[in-house]
Amino acid sequence: MIYDEKLFEIYDDKKSLKEIQKIQNIDEIKFLKSFAKYKNLDFIDLDSENINLNLMQKLPMSLLNDKNFILFKDDEKHYHIATAYTVPFSFLDRIGQCLKEKILKIHIAHPSQISFLIDEYLLKDKIQNLCFELKEELKNKSHKEQSAVSKLFELILNEAVRLKASDIHFEINSSEGLVRFRIDGLLTVFLKFEYEIYNALIFYIKLLANLNVAEQRKAQDSSFSMKIRACEYDFRFSSLPILYGETVVLRILERKETVLNLDELNFNKINLEKYKKSIALPHGLILLTGPTGSGKSTSLYASLNEIKDENKKIISAEDPIEYRLDMVQQIVLNEKIGLSFNNALRAILRQDPDVIMIGEIRDEQSLDIALKASLTGHLVFSTLHTNDAISAITRMIDMKAPHYLLSSALKVVIAQRLIRKLCKHCKIKNEDDEFYKASSCKRCNYTGYAGRELVSEFLFIDDEISELIRLNASKDEILKQARKNNFETMFENALKKASLGISSLDEIHRVLG
Structure with a gap:
């Protein structure tokens, strides 16, 4: 396309490319190449x-x-x-x-x-200045209303939130302290600095978390809240004594008011429709399985969001509460005052609920209460840590769940993971097949990936599978029966998404093996 010289002059008056798009539909790169040629x-x-x-x-x-x-x-x-x-x-x-x-x-x-690049440089310069300022404060033992350590910590939190990190790791080794962010499931180094700066940061974070700053010999857990980029966040603090001092991890939890709908989670459409029918049932156990950080909470909240209405009493027991949901009575669990999962569950059952959501089935006792509740007129949602959907059945049997109870109560098991999405700006199509692979650019921070996509498998418990559970059938027997109902494994679901260019084969093998 040939662009008018007047358009170049308008752009050169420091107009944005978006403003130029309003005047004429342009391909930005081709336009800039033509502009460069026009200006020699x-x-x-x-x-x-x-x-x-x-x-x-x-x-x-x-x-x-x-x-x-x-x-x-x-x-x-x-x-x-x-x-x-x-x-x-x-x-x-x-x-x-x-x-x-x-x-x-x-x-x-x-x-x-x-x-x-300018923002990256200015950030680097700001960090260097704050580190210098902090060392001066430590040397002079000065106390300011807003100290350098507080400004440095706020900067770290701001960048973690901006980069959509799920966790911040403060670590120390034989030569230095460092900060790493977990972004899209992988750790990446954000900052390195001297011991004195690291120790000052840990001291400050422990003050925020109301912990004993002198205690460095045992693990400590706490939490605190802060407003970052105009949003409220809860931070879960965990410290651990190691060879060179203490390592600290902060889990970042945004107080989300907006809950995703089930339709936005990119589930298999056939499975999604069957799942919606399952969660409309008056009673039964709905389980989501997967490791920490696999999106189980998001799927749980989306499920509750789908079924909540003025005719149902929904109560949840959570630690912590990640989303605020209208028409759901949400309990914040607190082991220190005796409000454990099991105690909360017993109390919930006396509140005449229709639907119960338990953050996690942790032991035999909570599983027993959940199973019995699901058989006495309640729809129960919860999570479990297993590698796949069918393994959830084996896991609950190992936790002493009676086969006859489990076969009657269980309605659906969803196993899920989050895989990284290929960066749409730099992904490359493989020459020898239909799949895409990662490249790198500044927009994805040279990782080749940006954002994450849900992959899942749904095990619907029909009469045949229920009978197999009652008879203590093997995993292979249950899988064989599920295949007759078009059961799609998580790996197969992931391959479909890779064939659409959403992710890569390397990423699927990294997450699913």
């Missing part, structure tokens, strides 16, 4: 470049107020600068005064890539 400059894709942000330290911060350029690399003769728009000669002269030893070479790049 080269277009560059910063995602494919080896970026050296340390070069930005050669420039004063006053030049960075305008986030439209980045000094990203140098060679024997040149300093290379990427800009979204043409740079005025006066501004180039100011840059040149700071970089006298080499010639400036200007390139046109996508504004979002430049903005991303």
Whole structure:
């Protein structure tokens, strides 16, 4: 497509690409390449470049107020600068005064890539300044209303929330302290620093969690709440004494007011319709299985959201409450005051409920109460830690569940995992098959993945499978019968999603084996 020169001049007046889209439908990359050619400059894709942000330290911060350029690399003769728009000669002269030893070479790049790198550099600079400030405070034993350690901790929380991390790991080894974020199920290093900064951070976090700051010999658990980026978050604190000091993990829990609908979870459509019929039943046990962080809570809440109405009494026992649900009486469990799962369950049954949600079946006692409740006119939802749906039956039998009770009570078992989604900006189609594989770009933080997708398997307990459970049939016998009802394994569900380009075979094998 040929673009009008007037469009280039409008854009060069520092209009955004979105504003240009309103004037004319454009392909952004082709437009920027044409714009670069019009200005006798080269277009560059910063995602494919080896970026050296340390070069930005050669420039004063006053030049960075305008986030439209980045000094990203140098060679024997040149300093290379990427800009979204043409740079005025006066501004180039100011840059040149700071970089006298080499010639400036200007390139046109996508504004979002430049903005991303500028933000990354400013964050790095801010962290360095805070670490320096903190060391000065520790050396001088000064006390400020907002100390450097509090500002550093808030910055860490802000970045964790921005990057959608589920956990923050504060760790220490023989040479340094570090902070790692768990993003999309994998840990990635965010920050490294000296011992004194690490110890000051741990001390501060323990103060927030109302813990004994002097106790470093035993594990401690607590929680605290903070407002981050205009949203309320709960943080679950867990510390553990190790060789070099203490390691701390913070689980991040947003106080979510909006609950997903079942239709938004991307379940197999046939399974979804059958599941909706199952949770409309007046009684029975509905189980979700999978490891921690597999999305079980989200599926549970979506299920309750589907069936809640003014004609039903729904009570949940949770630790912690992750979503607030209208028309659901939510109990916050507290072992310290004796409000355990089992005690809460007994109390719930005296409240005339129609539907009960138990955060997790933890032992034989809670399983026994849940089974009996599901056979006395209550629909019971809960979770269990097993690798697949059929293993949930074996697990409950191992927990002394009578076969006759289990066969009558159990209605559905869903096993699920979360797999990483391929980055839509850089994924590559395999040459020899229908699948896609990961590449890397700055938008996915060079991981090749962005976000996660649910994969699942549904075991519906019909009369035949119920009878097999009663007769203590093997897993293979139950699977054989389930196959007659078009049972789709989690691996098969994941393969379908990989064939659609949602994820990769490598990711499926990483998560499911």
